[in-house]
Structure formats: structure tokens, C-alpha cells
Amino acid sequence: MRRGLTAAIGAAVLGLSCVACTNGGTAADAPPVLAPGAPGESASPATEEQLAAAQDGNGHNEADVTYMVKMIMHHEQAVEMADLVPDRVENAKIRALSDRIDVAQQGELTIMEEWLDVNVYQPARRNPAHQNYCGLGGDHHGDEAGCVELDTDHSDMPGMATPEQMAELESASGAAFDELFVKLMVTHHEGGITMAEDAMIDGRHSQVLQMANDLITDQSLEIERLESALQN
Incomplete structure (x- = not known):
């Protein structure tokens, strides 16, 4: 589940970056990245640690x-x-x-x-x-x-x-x-x-x-x- 969560966040980060680039904006202009919740639960804004893990290719601490x-x-x-x-x-x-x-x-x-x-x-x-x-x-x-x-x-x-x-x-x-x-x-x-x-x-x-x-x-x-x- 942890791996899936990180992959999902990473995909979201990449997708938002591309949208910002095509619109001539920056990543700061993009809406907040949402971390998918457990089945039946709504998504919530990703934490700073989750975003860092998604952007870090190694994802280790x-x-x-x-x-x-x-x-x-x-x-x-x-x-x-x-x-x-x-x-x-x-x-x-x-x-x-x-x-x-x-x-x-x-x-x-x-x-x-x-x-x-x-x-x-x-x-x-x-x-x-x-x-x-x-x-x-x-x-x-x-x-x-x-x-x-x-x-x-x-x-x-x-x-x-x-x-x-x-x-x-x-x-x-x-x-x-x-x-x-x-x-x-x-x-x-x-x-x-x-x-x-x-x-x-x-x-x-x-x-x-x-x-x-x-x-x-x-x-x-x-x-x-x-x-x-x-x-x-």
C-alpha cells in the first residue's frame, strides 16, 4: 500500500508539473496534490514527507x-x-x-x-x-x-x-x-x-x-x- 501511495503521489506531481508548463505557469500555480485515501475514504492533501518521497527517486530516509x-x-x-x-x-x-x-x-x-x-x-x-x-x-x-x-x-x-x-x-x-x-x-x-x-x-x-x-x-x-x- 505504501508503494502504491508513493507512486500515485509521484504521478500526480508529474502530471501537475506538465499542466503548469503547458499553461505557461509554474508548479506554484497548480492545485494541491491529493494523496489517495483507503478504499471508501476521500483523498486528502499530501503531506510534505509524502511529496518529498514522491519527488525523491530513492524515497529513503x-x-x-x-x-x-x-x-x-x-x-x-x-x-x-x-x-x-x-x-x-x-x-x-x-x-x-x-x-x-x-x-x-x-x-x-x-x-x-x-x-x-x-x-x-x-x-x-x-x-x-x-x-x-x-x-x-x-x-x-x-x-x-x-x-x-x-x-x-x-x-x-x-x-x-x-x-x-x-x-x-x-x-x-x-x-x-x-x-x-x-x-x-x-x-x-x-x-x-x-x-x-x-x-x-x-x-x-x-x-x-x-x-x-x-x-x-x-x-x-x-x-x-x-x-x-x-x-x-
Whole structure:
């Protein structure tokens, strides 16, 4: 519904601009843009944020970018945890689940990196003054001029295992490893769900919202499967 609303507003903005041009007037001469309401409801004047989203080809905000940047770091730790499994696991079900987690999160990492490149880094390289969300640091970010640096500290990121917990996981094996892996991964997934829920509230870009929604569904199921694997 959000995507349809933005598209409708965008079409209206474009249409009014063309009318103003053909009549020799300006956009200021055109009537107010109306945002379509829900079925059965009348249209209402579009908000400034809706108009900005329609006119912005990317349609993203700082919450979208912050979510993607931090979720990349979040996923990277999950992959790191999954990489410890083959040499230490005892439970075959946990081995299979960790393989699925590894594949899924590696794929999502690629998508998130591509989203940042298309929506943040490339536009910033073309016009540094146009973007506010670059210069994020790390291997996958450029040091772009005119950009506001986001805080990429993950110490307060929900669900992240501490260095001490990661060291303990690395030194464990057999049933002890299985139990600790499930404990840490369930906590990790719960934190990821919290981040995704925040993005659903504060974000704006349709792809980010879809990814956050999918993460909530997928990782909720994975939590159930991980906990069930220890019980059977």
C-alpha cells in the first residue's frame, strides 16, 4: 500500500508539473496534490514527507540507511557464528539449521550491500552535497565529501554477542557447543527482529520495509526451529 501511495503521489506531481508548463505557469500555480485515501475514504492533501518521497527517486530516509548499515554488521556476526558449526556441532538438526542461516544471511548481505551502493554511495559520488548518509567507514563504504557520518558502533545493537561470548562459543564443542550456539543465535535473531520492527515504524523505502518484514517472519520461524532442535 505504501508503494502504491508513493507512486500515485509521484504521478500526480508529474502530471501537475506538465499542466503548469503547458499553461505557461509554474508548479506554484497548480492545485494541491491529493494523496489517495483507503478504499471508501476521500483523498486528502499530501503531506510534505509524502511529496518529498514522491519527488525523491530513492524515497529513503536516514532510518532506512541506518537499518541497512547496522543489519549488515548484525548479519556478519550471524555468519561468523554459523562458520563455527561444522567443526564443533553434535546435533545434526542444528548443523542443518546453521547451513540455512548461513546461506540466507549471506544472500541478504549481498542485497543490502547492493541497496546501499545504488541508493547511497553512487548518488553521493555523483553529487556529494545531495546525500546525507555516506562516509560510513568500513570496507564497503567510501569516504565521500559532504556527508554526515552515521554511528556504526554495534555495542548497543540488540542481540549481538559480546567478544567474550564469541570466544566461549569458539572454544566449545559437542553438546555444550550446540546449547550455547542455540542460546546465542536465538538472542541474535530476537535482536534482529527488534531492529526490523523499528525499521518498519521509522523507515520509508519500500524495499527496506519489505526486507524488514521478511526478516521478522523468517527469523521468528528460525527461533522456533532452533529451540525445537535441542528438545528432540
